[in-house]
Amino acid sequence: xxxxxxxxxxxxxxxxxxxxxxxxxxxxxxxxxxxxxxxxxxxxxxxxxxxxxxxxxxxxxxxxxxxxxxxxxxxxxxxxxxxxxxxxxxxxxxxxxxxxxxxxxxxxxxxxxxxxxxxxxxxxxxxxxxxxxxxxxxxxxxxxxxxxxxxxxxxxxxxxxxxxxxxxxxxxxxxxxxxxxxxxxxxxxxxxxxxxxxxxxxxxxxxxxxxxxxxxxxxxxxxxxxxxxxxxxxxxxxxxxxxxxxxxxxxxxxxxxxxxxxxxxxxxxxxxxxxxxxxxxxxxxxxxxxxxxxxxxxxxxxxxxxxxxxxxxxxxxxxxxxxxxxxxxxxxxxxxxxxxxxxxxxxxxxxxxxxxxxxxxxxxxxxxxxxxxxxxxxxxxxxxxxxxxxxxxxxxxxxxxxxxxxxxxxxxxx
Numbered sequence: 001x002x003x004x005x006x007x008x009x010x011x012x013x014x015x016x017x018x019x020x021x022x023x024x025x026x027x028x029x030x031x032x033x034x035x036x037x038x039x040x041x042x043x044x045x046x047x048x049x050x051x052x053x054x055x056x057x058x059x060x061x062x063x064x065x066x067x068x069x070x071x072x073x074x075x076x077x078x079x080x081x082x083x084x085x086x087x088x089x090x091x092x093x094x095x096x097x098x099x100x101x102x103x104x105x106x107x108x109x110x111x112x113x114x115x116x117x118x119x120x121x122x123x124x125x126x127x128x129x130x131x132x133x134x135x136x137x138x139x140x141x142x143x144x145x146x147x148x149x150x151x152x153x154x155x156x157x158x159x160x161x162x163x164x165x166x167x168x169x170x171x172x173x174x175x176x177x178x179x180x181x182x183x184x185x186x187x188x189x190x191x192x193x194x195x196x197x198x199x200x201x202x203x204x205x206x207x208x209x210x211x212x213x214x215x216x217x218x219x220x221x222x223x224x225x226x227x228x229x230x231x232x233x234x235x236x237x238x239x240x241x242x243x244x245x246x247x248x249x250x251x252x253x254x255x256x257x258x259x260x261x262x263x264x265x266x267x268x269x270x271x272x273x274x275x276x277x278x279x280x281x282x283x284x285x286x287x288x289x290x291x292x293x294x295x296x297x298x299x300x301x302x303x304x305x306x307x308x309x310x311x312x313x314x315x316x317x318x319x320x321x322x323x324x325x326x327x328x329x330x331x332x333x334x335x336x337x338x339x340x341x342x343x344x345x346x347x348x349x350x351x352x353x354x355x356x357x358x359x360x361x362x363x364x365x366x367x368x369x370x371x372x373x374x375x376x377x378x379x380x381x382x383x384x385x386x387x388x389x390x391x392x393x394x395x396x397x398x399x400x401x402x403x404x405x406x407x408x409x410x411x412x413x414x
């Protein structure tokens with residue numbers, strides 16, 4: 001018999017704030033964290049804006065001599081993991097370590113390190129390359145550093161499934177606990193890729209917003225004047241525990257994870273499948289896995305990237321899954337405030353969904369000003385909303401047609 005899995009901690013690091021206590025109120029207030037890029041000189045780039053984590057100082061978490069061993073994505077993950085562990089009131093001692101694991105996804109990993117070390121190679125030859133280049137750049141080292149920091153000796157893994165990476169990490173961690181391979185999982189995702197090659201590459205695809213003169217109004221999911229997404233950075237980490245383990249240590253339970261779906265579009269390397277087939281199937285799978293009716297879902301944290309095609313296709317998929325209930329379910333895209341964290345998005349948005357259930361308040365989709373006939377559902381426009389919600393769905397879709405959906409349930413003591 002599979003075990004129940006609950007969420008006891010949420011760590012958020014993003015353009016909306018460092019730590020859940022700072023980020024969550026800003027999200028509810030509808031404050032955008034998107035600004036002009038400061039991490040490099042973006043003059044001449046088509047897109048000059050991003051969701052940077054302002055005032056992030058890794059020295060708050062990491063000794064100076066250790067920073068050179070970590071790409072920015074690792075530093076952000078460490079900060080979010082510490083935040084989640086603190087909320088959970090969890091310390092992993094030797095008696096627990098073998099039953100505690102880490103699973104952190106990223107779409108790109110240490111792009112900043114790769115670009116920096118490549119410049120050194122071109123300027124001075126191979127002798128200039130840092131001996132820490134590889135471990136500071138490879139995707140699984142976020143999980144590696146977090147596991148070392150917290151003494152988690154159980155399952156240790158990473159996903160690199162593009163923008164679904166951290167949702168898959170959470171879902172796979174859920175399965176690890178249900179089959180009794182661990183009692184605790186520190187899981188989610190991270191991304192720190194606001195770099196010339198990343199911004200330039202997405203801009204070359206014409207995927208990014210070029211609303212450079214209005215950064216805070218640039219990400220506008222489901223709005224008729226949306227013109228592309230805004231790259232964000234940060235990390236979202238959840239602490240998952242078996243219900244028995246959480247109750248045994250007297251943890252405060254925030255929500256229960258009850259459904260997980262995976263699907264593939266098998267359609268196109270970057271475009272979503274026609275009529276949202278992959279998105280439709282992954283939402284349906286998550287809901288069916290939980291054994292609930294679509295009409296019981298009260299909130300969806302949408303993938304909602306602010307791209308013309310993607311938002312319209314996700315809307316179609318939601319209508320296919322929920323039928324008449326689609327007009328009644330509340331939907332928001334918090335990417336309107338944080339930007340799109342790429343492989344870190346699913347972890348961040350899963351954490352936001354959990355906090356929405358905990359507090360029974362839904363964050364808004366900001367910059368929703370011009371209704372689009374192709375996007376005609378309830379997107380919680382511009383202001384947060386109090387609501388009684390029992391089930392919340394979090395969607396993540398990635399290049400290559402890789403999709404994930406997580407279904408959370410409000411924690412009920414009975």
